[in-house]
Amino acid sequence: MISDRKDIPAIADEYVLGLLDHGEAAQLEADMEEDKELMAAVAASRDRFLPLDMSIEPAAVNDSLWSRIEASLQPQVKPAQPSPPPGLNDNRAGWRLTAISAIAATVILAVGLAFSLMRTTEPVVVAVLVDEAGEVRAVIEDFGSQQAVIKMLADFDVPDDKTIQVWTLPSRDMGPVSLGLIDGIRSARLDRPSLPLPRNGQLYEITLEQAGGSPTGRPTGPILAKGLAKLPR
Amino acid sequence: MLISPVSDDLDKALVACARGDQMALRAIFECEAAHLVAVAQRIVRRRDLAEEVVQEAFIRIWTHAHQYQPDRGSARGWIYAIVRNRALNLLRDSGREHTVEEVEALQERDQADEVMAAWHRLDRNSRLRECLGALDEIRRRGILMAYVGGYSHGEIAGRLQIPLGTAKSWIRRGLASLRECMA
Known part of the structure; x- marks a missing residue:
């Protein structure tokens, strides 16, 4: 979260220039969804610098690039959005923005019910991780003690020399912290390091790292899925 | 276009x-x-x-x-x-x-030219061109290296041969001046 509101235009500019590190940029993208002022600052910054891209000498592009794009397109799948109750919906834009969280909420219900009804300890937060296409790939339950659980809800293509690593961003100052590696592709219990109590909106993500985990202690590989924590009610 | x-x-x-x-x-x-x-x-x-x-x-x-x-x-x-x-x-x-190390040396100079060319190619009447022009040369260069060339703070500091902290604060101040100028 941004600690000082007056820093918003400065942080938005640094984000648009690509100067934030991986964790900071991911956190900003997540914050932006719930912070209109931050979103407006990013929008203004993008449009301010856009002429530097518009004035470029165009490249010669042939049709084979389009053919490759066309070949990888999937038909649009409309997320099943619950209809807003009539009369209460004066914020259609906001509603659409929460489409992803709506899917996420459904999954929290389905997955959450399945295993939370059968046990006594409640996680402090639950994060539903979605990939770039908005597909749900995994759910993390963080118990806040020394333990977190990840449930894989999809298959991942993990080469032999790679491993999936689980991360969270307890705070911008702390930066991303590893919660552990997943041995193979399966649901797992993670012995997490001692961290501040997870909070609502905290970022969780899984990345593909070299076997043995990221050599730098920070995420270096591609993000497979990410999501923001919610407090179970 | x-x-x-x-x-x-x-x-x-x-x-x-x-x-x-x-x-x-x-x-x-x-x-x-x-x-x-x-x-x-x-x-x-x-x-x-x-x-x-x-x-x-x-x-x-x-x-x-x-x-x-x-x-x-x-x-x-x-x-x-x-x-x-x-x-x-x-x-x-x-x-x-790693990705481009083989072409890095060859293209480094071209890239530096290209970064500054992006500014020169802006429309003469563009506010962005004018406001970038009002910045100190090194701040302008830092901002353009980041946006146009995709350089990180560390890469900019290295190429401009200034300490990392200096690069960060110059760019931050340059961006603030730019926002003020374009407001």
Whole structure:
């Protein structure tokens, strides 16, 4: 979260220039969804610098690039959005923005019910991780003690020399912290390091790292899925 | 660029993409791909990688078109941001020094020229051109290296031969002056 509101235009500019590190940029993208002022600052910054891209000498592009794009397109799948109750919906834009969280909420219900009804300890937060296409790939339950659980809800293509690593961003100052590696592709219990109590909106993500985990202690590989924590009610 | 669709057309094309109209995505490609490939190539250097970036970006435009709203800025800004982010991620994930180390030495000088050329190519009457011109040379260069060439704070500090903290604060102050000038 941004600690000082007056820093918003400065942080938005640094984000648009690509100067934030991986964790900071991911956190900003997540914050932006719930912070209109931050979103407006990013929008203004993008449009301010856009002429530097518009004035470029165009490249010669042939049709084979389009053919490759066309070949990888999937038909649009409309997320099943619950209809807003009539009369209460004066914020259609906001509603659409929460489409992803709506899917996420459904999954929290389905997955959450399945295993939370059968046990006594409640996680402090639950994060539903979605990939770039908005597909749900995994759910993390963080118990806040020394333990977190990840449930894989999809298959991942993990080469032999790679491993999936689980991360969270307890705070911008702390930066991303590893919660552990997943041995193979399966649901797992993670012995997490001692961290501040997870909070609502905290970022969780899984990345593909070299076997043995990221050599730098920070995420270096591609993000497979990410999501923001919610407090179970 | 001879024909540039007004932003309103790109707005409509994104709405049509969200409805599943592939012709609308094709229309965006026709209008913007030549610029987008050039923008990506300016960051990742290699043409094959730039095409890869644009290919992935168009798939993301397709899958995320439903998220575009006018409060996210102009449709064009939103589309270019997707390409820029992809290009930057590719650079950061693979490590610039490794991906392009063989061409790095050869192209370093070209790249430096290209970064400054981006400023010179701006329309003479453009506010951005004027406000960048009002900055100290080194601050202008730092900002352009980041936006145009995709350089990180560390890479900028190294190439300008100044300490990292100095590079960060000069760029931050340069950006603040730029915002003030363009307000």
